[in-house]
Amino acid sequence: MEIGNSRFANTGGKLEIITMDCIFCKIINKEVPSEVVYEDDKIIAFKDINPKAPVHFLIVPKKHIVSVNHLEMQDKAIMADLVFVAQKISREKNLKGYKLVINVGSDGGQAIDHLHLHLLSGKPTELP
Numbered sequence: 001m002e003i004g005n006s007r008f009a010n011t012g013g014k015l016e017i018i019t020m021d022c023i024f025c026k027i028i029n030k031e032v033p034s035e036v037v038y039e040d041d042k043i044i045a046f047k048d049i050n051p052k053a054p055v056h057f058l059i060v061p062k063k064h065i066v067s068v069n070h071l072e073m074q075d076k077a078i079m080a081d082l083v084f085v086a087q088k089i090s091r092e093k094n095l096k097g098y099k100l101v102i103n104v105g106s107d108g109g110q111a112i113d114h115l116h117l118h119l120l121s122g123k124p125t126e127l128p
C-alpha cells in the first residue's frame with residue numbers, strides 16, 4: 001500500500017512503514033546500486049560510498065528502523081543480527097581487528113535516518 005511518500009508492508013498483520021525517500025531502503029530494494037558484501041533475508045551489508053578507513057562497510061537491517069532510539073523490544077534480535085553479520089564479514093575478509101560504530105540522531109552524527117552499523121578496519125582517517 002502507498003500513501004504519499006510512504007509504502008506500507010503488511011508483516012504478520014502489522015503494518016510496517018517503508019519511507020520511499022530513504023536511500024538505504026532504495027539500496028535494499030536495489031533501486032540504487034551499491035557494492036553488496038553480505039545479504040540475507042533480514043540484513044544487507046555494503047561498502048560505504050565515502051569510506052573513512054581502508055575497509056568501511058555499512059551493515060543495515062532490511063526493516064526501516066530510524067535509529068537506536070526508535071528500537072522496540074521486538075527488534076532486539078535485529079541488533080544481535082547486525083553484530084553477528086559484522087563478525088561473519090570480518091572472518092570472511094580476514095580482518096584482524098575492527099571498530100563498530102553506531103551514530104544516533106543528528107547530534108550523534110547520524111546522517112541517514114535508517115539504523116546502520118559501521119564496520120571499519122585499517123587505520124580510520126576519522127570516525128564516521
Ligand code: 5GP
Pocket residue numbers: 023032034035046047048049050051058102103109110111112113128
Ligand atoms: P551516518 O553518518 O548516518 O552514521 O552514516 C551514513 C553513511 O552512509 C556515511 O558514512 C555515508 O558515506 C554513507 N552513505 C550515504 N549515502 C550513501 C549511498 O548512497 N551509498 C553508500 N554505499 N553509502 C552511503
Ligand code: ZN
Pocket residue numbers: 019022023024025026063064065113114
Ligand atoms: Zn529506510
